[in-house]
Amino acid sequence: MRFAFLSDIHGNATALEAVITDLNKKDVDHIVVLGDLSFRGPEPKRCLNLIRSLDASVVKGNADEWLVRGFNEGEVPKEALDGLNKERDWTLKRLNDEDLTYLSELPSEMIVDRGQDQLIHAFHATPTSLFENVYPDETTKIEHQLMQKDEADVYAYGHIHLPFVRSFHGKNVINPGSVGLPFDGHPLASYIIADLEEGRHTMQIHRVPYNREHVVELYHQGGYPNIETMGRVVFYGVKP
Structure with missing residues (x-):
C-alpha cells in the first residue's frame, strides 16, 4: 500500500496545491497529514479547504492548537509573543467557527490502519507533546520518545521542518519535513511517499517546486504582520 505523508503546511496553499498535483501522478492510496495546517501562511482558509477535500488522516499540530x-x-520566547499574537489575530480573521472547531477536534495522535499488515503511528511532535523537538541525530530521544507503541512498524511525525528517514530494529521513523515552510535550506515543498508491503518498506523524500514569489506577494497583498521574516523563510527555506 502506498502512503503519502505531509506536514507543516502553515497556510501555504500554493505549495500544498503543487504537492497535491504531484501526488496525483503517484498513485497514492492514502494521505496522512501530520499537523500545522494554517497558521503563519497567507492563505489559511484555502489550506483548510484543500486538506478537508483530501479524505486524509489528519493529526493536530502545535500551530493548530495555538490558533x-x-x-x-x-x-x-517572550520577545516573539507580541508578533505571534498579531499573526494569530490576522489568521483568525480569515477563519470561521467551523474551521476552529475542525482544528480543535483533530486528534493529537492516531494509529493508521488501512488494512495493511504494517501499522503507522502518526503524531505531530511526540505522542505525548505537540511542542517538543526531536531531531534526526537524537537517537536516544527517537527511540524513547517517538517509538512508544511497540505494535507500530512506522512512526511518522512532523514539527521540526526537516525531512529524514531512519531505521531502528526493523522499524522506520520518518519525518516528511514541511510543505509550506522548510527549514533545511532547501525551499522546495517536502513530503514522503512510503510503500508498505509485508516484509518491506520503501521510503522516499520528494521535493516539489512551486511559485514562491507568488506566495511572498500574497503576504504583501494580505497585509500580513510579519512579511519580512515569513517571506525570507518561504524564499530561502530557513528558520524564522
Whole structure:
C-alpha cells in the first residue's frame, strides 16, 4: 500500500496545491497529514479547504492548537509573543467557527490502519507533546520518545521542518519535513511517499517546486504582520 505523508503546511496553499498535483501522478492510496495546517501562511482558509477535500488522516499540530486557544506561558520566547499574537489575530480573521472547531477536534495522535499488515503511528511532535523537538541525530530521544507503541512498524511525525528517514530494529521513523515552510535550506515543498508491503518498506523524500514569489506577494497583498521574516523563510527555506 502506498502512503503519502505531509506536514507543516502553515497556510501555504500554493505549495500544498503543487504537492497535491504531484501526488496525483503517484498513485497514492492514502494521505496522512501530520499537523500545522494554517497558521503563519497567507492563505489559511484555502489550506483548510484543500486538506478537508483530501479524505486524509489528519493529526493536530502545535500551530493548530495555538490558533484555537492562543499561547500558553513558556511555549514561545517572550520577545516573539507580541508578533505571534498579531499573526494569530490576522489568521483568525480569515477563519470561521467551523474551521476552529475542525482544528480543535483533530486528534493529537492516531494509529493508521488501512488494512495493511504494517501499522503507522502518526503524531505531530511526540505522542505525548505537540511542542517538543526531536531531531534526526537524537537517537536516544527517537527511540524513547517517538517509538512508544511497540505494535507500530512506522512512526511518522512532523514539527521540526526537516525531512529524514531512519531505521531502528526493523522499524522506520520518518519525518516528511514541511510543505509550506522548510527549514533545511532547501525551499522546495517536502513530503514522503512510503510503500508498505509485508516484509518491506520503501521510503522516499520528494521535493516539489512551486511559485514562491507568488506566495511572498500574497503576504504583501494580505497585509500580513510579519512579511519580512515569513517571506525570507518561504524564499530561502530557513528558520524564522
